[in-house]
Amino acid sequence: MLSELKSEFASLAPLAVIETDYKVKGYHLDVEVGPDRVVDAAELLDRLGFFLEAITGVDWLGKNPVGNQPDPVSVNEQDPEAAEAEGEAGSDAPADKMEVVYDYNRTDGVLCRVVVRCRLDRAKPELPTVSRLIPGADWHERETHDFFGIIFTGHHDLSPLLLPEDADFHPLRKDFKA
Amino acid sequence: MTLTEPWRVLAFLVGIIAFVALNAAYLVWLERKVAGHIQGRIGPKEVGPFGLLQPLADGIKLMSKQLLVPKGVDPLLFKVAPLLVLVPAVMSFVTIPFGENLVARNIDIGLLMIFAFASVNVMGLLLGGWGSNNKYAVISAARAVSQNVAYEIPMLITVVTMIMLTSTMNLNEMVIQQGGGILNWHFFANPLMPFAFLIFFVCALAETNRAPFDLGEAESELIAGFHTEYSGMGFGVFFMGEYANIIIGCSLAVILFLGGWQSPFEFLSDQGLWGVFWFLAKVYFLIFCVMWIRWTYPRTTLWGLLNLSWKILIPISLLILLLTGAMIKVWPLITGAS
């Protein structure tokens, strides 16, 4: 399953495809794509019988995104110092990013969890919606928009789902203070 | 029993109204006790011994509450509706024989009169629901009407069977025909009668909007249905009407099938107050069954209800009507010929 997936993903020009240690991470494959490829990734996984378990965001304000490295064996998982240093090669001032994470899973007995992530410019967090393809993404995207202010272009209704109707704040942004 | 006619009527009217009010109050208490014990609880117990004063407390509470008339309702319909439920129910008691001589008006078309009044009852529900300016109430009113229409048919067919069997519409006359012990009750008149009784009982449940046919007030769907907007005694009168209708339904079942005020065994008296005792004992037993059923079953849907009526109750009641007619007319011919 994994190798098949990897070769399928190769056609999407992903930014990274990393096999991870399921025992530690809880998922098998970590794929990073650009915002223009999110729908393609969803379409590919949907075609292969995956279902979308959740969509969420992570706000990396003033921080380098903590991610997986292509070769997990060489990384000392137990050492936070090392993990922090591995963010981006040159540790300049980090470019503020907003990350959207899609969790895919299967129900047919094949154990394979795929994480698709997409990093966006924090100043203008926009990416296309997958809710046309996967109706279940509708609410997850609305929730992510509520909490992070990430705009899913093409979504039919991004009005607040969990927050009050008139909410104009995004509580899970790191610069939000209650 | 030597009162002159106007006084007699007055005494009966006061008696009937007192009977209805007292019964409505104490049937609520009984219902709560039955429900409690079925569910492993006790039910009311704090007010008075065994909670016997609970209905009094409830009554005082309901009466002291403000009668809210919400915005946008039709005030006339809204206020008249509860009375339209209660008054016909009270009127129906006029022809019910509680004992051999204990009947307000022993008229020859008593049965017809009861059904005439029973069909007014549904008007009350409709107007209450319609007048409330509440969507839940309107849905409920529509349900109540279609339900009543559907269930009058099998009920009336069964009643026609009974009229054929007894060749009278006088209720007291019917009871007198069933004298002489339990085996002379119409319930045992022929092998079809238990089924007729069952159909009549189910229809009575549906007519009085009791569970499992309480679609009109389905609390988990329509909050409280047609009386959602009623408060205080407006609600209280609806409630009294509901219980009065249950008593009427059960009384009719007792009169038609279970021998009315006749005692079940010949050696037991049914004269005077004994007749009243037997009548009420049977009625309360049926009322207990009604409650027992309510606390056992889930609610049907309108489709289920109409299916039951049109696919099961009406064909079977028609069959019973035909067979009974045949038995009455054909059987004597055969036996007479042989």
Added chain:
Amino acid sequence: MNDLARSPNQETFVLNLGPQHPATHGVLRVKLTMDGEYIVDAEPVLGYVHRMHEKMGENRTWVQFMPNTARLDYLGALSYNHGYVKVVEQAMGLEVPERAEYLRVITVELNRIASHLLWFGAFVLDLGGFTPLLYAFDDREHILDLLESVTGSRLTFCYYRFGGLCNDVDDDFLTGTRAFIKRLRKRLPDYHNLVTKNIILINRLKDVGVLSAEMCRKYGATGPVLRGSGVDYDVRKNEPYSVYPELDFEVPVYSEGDSMARYMVRMDEIDQCLRIVEQALDKLPEGPVMAEKVPKILKPAAGDYYGAVEAARGTFGIRIVSDGTNIPYRMKLRSPTFSNLSLYGEASRGLLLPDALALMGSLDLVIPEIDR
């Protein structure tokens, strides 16, 4: 029936079901567009008990977040505790003593039975039957008493700790649990005779609110909803965790996809939970209930971790992002009923109001968990 709902010159009206309505079990609002009693469109409106647990998670230490996990789904709190300790232990590489794992399974399954029993009662209440609720409460009360005696709480348990449990159980709990298993096995046939076989209930649930397996997949529905649509998916089997692989149990699957199938899945699950608890009690080893080498201050290595457990209502997933400090950087709680409810709009289209409420009841909603 659907043709009726779509007659061309239909006159529709909007019915506001909730936020206070007997059938929504909490503060959920459903905006129904109705044509008579047919539902043309249903739009759930959420957020009435939204508390932003995810933000709270970013403001307290890993240990301090534990009580919050019990407050998502207050009916099956231990599954959520379990999911949380599972993912953090996985991130930290903590080994949990076997006795602790067995006790986790025992308590989680008892909690699952309690949750299903309450659902059973509330579902039949939705359908207008009052009495089964009280019977179910009677049995559930026994479970809560048992769990209270070990955890000290009746609903918001907070019993697990990273690396084990906060308390060991005593013999009273073990004998009490065995007695309870016996008791519930005796009472289950009564439930089936009173409710499951009742012709009124069967007529109300059969072929009502059919969800296809494909629809469940598209919406990400899990748990009994998915298993009622013929998909054999249970995290306990598909992604074995804890000591579930050592226990012998079946995953009930019904392929009809209607409300009756979902009802049957849950009722059968009660049976299976009893089996699991019984086996776990038999196999319960002696030993400590807390790992020895648990650091005082937890600092999972930087990175993100995902863990999922089978909660009473479906897959509870939790994604944690750690930046290597003792405070979580991000905590995503994926609640099963959120996804399960999201299909309600599509699934209830063209249904009658009572059928739509039967469908909603069969999804087993717990609002605080949807709103988080």
Added chain:
Amino acid sequence: MSGYFKELFGGTKSLFVGLGITFKYMIKPVVTVQYPHETLVMPPRFRGHIELVGDEETGAPKCVVCGMCQKACPTNCITLTGEKPEGGKKKVLTGYILNFTTCSLCGLCVESCKFDAITFSRDYNLAGPRKDAYIFDLKKRLEEKSG
């Protein structure tokens, strides 16, 4: 047609079976506890609000004002103050306030205490008309209890 009758008879039978079951339960004894007249005793592990533990001999609080409970609390509902008496070595507790309105009864404070100086109360009958009825002065409570 045979299916029709089968359903009719099966259905009717199921209804009577249901009545039988509710009747069976009706004649069983009731299971409820008549609450204000009868009360239950909470199990020893019951997590009520916290309570200070006094020294068995002196009755003075065992607390040494280390502040671990305060630190462990997720909702900051514990405020404690202490001071060193002149000439004394150990800190002495001068005030222990529990803001029960925000307490989530998680028990992390009791777990964090190494001196067994706090414990759970088994009191569950908590009702009051005002919010400030739930700002407990635990030190005062302890003094009232012991003295």
